[in-house]
Amino acid sequence: MNPRAAVFSGGDNGDWHVQSITAACGETLAEVSRVQITDSQEPMYPDQAVWRLQGVTSNVRYATQAEKQQLSEKQAGLGRTEARLAALIPIRKTADWWELAQDRRRQIFEQASKHIRIGLQYLPAIARRLYHCRDLSIGQPFDFLTWFEFAPADSPAFDALLGELRATQEWQFVEREVDIRLVRE
């Protein structure tokens, strides 16, 4: 398997307890009590999963060298003891988005929507890892999975971050978005 792959399995197993599953846009995902994250295609309890979402970390698609450097200097890693809360946000964008050329997508992503600039304001409190799933060999229901970790005190900031992003031009190209909130056991 790809060493950059991960699987998020929703069911009755895993270290992360589900607090809520809400559709921000389009169809939701089935209710489950826990999410298990595995870095392989063979989760420990595959038969018991209600849903499984796969993704792969990859190279940056839009960030410039300066932006990549800023993000890298400011961001925190996953697994901080105080970051007991998490969110898993699967997103699918429209066919129109994917038909756009690179310069048009970059223009909407950053010049119009300030995606990176908004994200930078919430670092290092909100730690983040992006997984791509649009180009897996097995078709997936989403294009991206983003995993966020933060301390309970930063929960309002996280909601503000989502509010800012969802108001952007970029989000007019989001056709499905599910917001899964979790707490570590």
Next chain:
Amino acid sequence: MNPRAAVFSGGDNGDWHVQSITAACGETLAEVSRVQITDSQEPMYPDQAVWRLQGVTSNVRYATQAEKQQLSEKQAGLGRTEARLAALIPIRKTADWWELAQDRRRQIFEQASKHIRIGLQYLPAIARRLYHCRDLSIGQPFDFLTWFEFAPADSPAFDALLGELRATQEWQFVEREVDIRLVRE
């Protein structure tokens, strides 16, 4: 499976007869007599394949709207009767390439290397389809597979195209490249 996925199986089956397999850079692939192309993960003769390369067509990564338009206006589709020759060119780029931010990769790809401008000179004679394989869930030996089709009379032009691309700055980031030439039965 992903509707954009394809599998190239090297073995004794398939419509495309192998004329030669040459490593342009790095390790070669095993000699086989034919290549079978399937649009699914279940080739007809999976047990008989000596090697299998998977990929997925995807959105453009570097082309601007103007370049995408130019390519689209000038390029021919696959499957032309006169295009009896083909080439399958799997490529892997270095870890350094993938660590570069988007603006640096674009700068090398087009401003320094003129990848699109070179390619445009050979349209519509050389038809082309690009498959991505770096972000599949099952790890792959290459990052891209490019499939080219052309008439026998355009074979020297195809060699010239490869020569131009291999002399670019972009190709300094290629660490493995195999050149498989084929003829349709």
